[in-house]
Amino acid sequence: MAIESEDLRNFVAVVEAGSLSAAAEILGQTTSGVSRALTRLEQKLATSLLTRTTRRMDLTEEGLAFLLQARSILGALDQAEESMRLRTQKPVGKLRVDAAAPFLLHCIVPHVGAFRAAYPGIELELTTNDRFIDLVEQRTDIAIRIGELQDSTLHAKSLSTARMNVVASPSYLAAHGVPQDVEALDAHTLLGFSQPDSLNMWPLLHAGGDRYPARAAVRASSGETIRQLALHGQGIACLSDFMSQADIAEGRLVRLLAQADSGYRQKISAVYYRNTQLARRISCFLDFLHERL
Structure with a gap:
């Protein structure tokens, strides 16, 4: 029998809550329902995940190994769900982009109209600097840099050459x-x-x-x-x-x-700090620009 994500969520909830009754309350189920689900999971795996007594539950060696895998799988599922949810939403808010004047004038300005039509909720703020700037100090979300990148803590995306x-x-x-x-x-x-x-x-x-x-x-x-x-x-x-x-x-x-x-x-790259609130706006802009370059 195939293991379903609900099986994994029930198991992780039991481990994290510390008891069947506490897990049942978190999951909005009955204690007996959670117990049956745990038993079904163990039957599917043909192994015991928990040793249960009247006072406590302990993970078996197999249960500990399975817990790590279950958490990893559920994390990946949640991330995929969040990614799809964000893709169906139109990003909104301000996006500050800095670039050298020639790149801004020749490679960004001609496409601003199309970008705004595609993402009307994003407010673009464009600035120019011929030197590398500190993104935090200059309150900049994305900087377009021409040439070789220096080592830094910034995330980078290659746009073109x-x-x-x-x-x-x-x-x-x-x-x-x-x-x-x-x-x-x-x-x-x-x-x-x-x-x-x-x-x-x-x-x-x-x-x-x-x-x-x-x-x-x-x-x-x-x-x-x-x-x-x-x-x-x-x-x-x-x-x-x-x-x-x-x-x-x-x-x-x-x-x-x-x-x-x-x-x-000559390399053309975008550098930015990864910020969950800005991630959708940044990815929209960089994907849009990459297509046109």
Whole structure:
């Protein structure tokens, strides 16, 4: 005979309550009904789970082993039930999302309308920072981070990866020429990041390896600022695909040195603290964003 979840709940209740009568009161059943259910379970298992006397009950060795399994199974069932219950409910409340300005503008803002239509009960609060922030200090629920993640106590979800494009505007190239190889970049005006300096290691194959150390004549803290400088003909930049692909497609920027691309892809991740009250809002947003990236 198959063991049912009700069998497990009755057994665990008896053990935790300490007596048949106390378990019966908790379960809303009669003492005799709980006793019969326990006997049926032992018959199904062909073993004794409890030794019963007029004064006390003790778990047998088999009963102790079965108790651990029963609790694990019931916990999994409760978790599955809660998960399904949450899936049928529309999440509500505020969700604070932080990202670097370029990612926010190019990858989140275009989809806000669709997200709000799908989840009208979630109030989005969007902030921008070009540096990694403390989520608790900044009262942020999710932070989108570009590049390698540092070890931390935060939970992380990989969202996508992005190719890096070396680009310049047609006006800059008309005035200064098109670099034919990586070494030719040394003679050009390069646009880079003020920090971290790792962002100025461009993923290009050359005689010195697979990362070209760009010596920037103009630096900025924001990728969007660098993009605008490139669009205005101020030099050559290395920008993530998500913020440069539209400019390349429409001719505002020209991709350079594609033959020297090392194949490096910039990681895009979301980090957050696991919070049961926020879990549904966080998972809705991250699943939605992951589909679109």
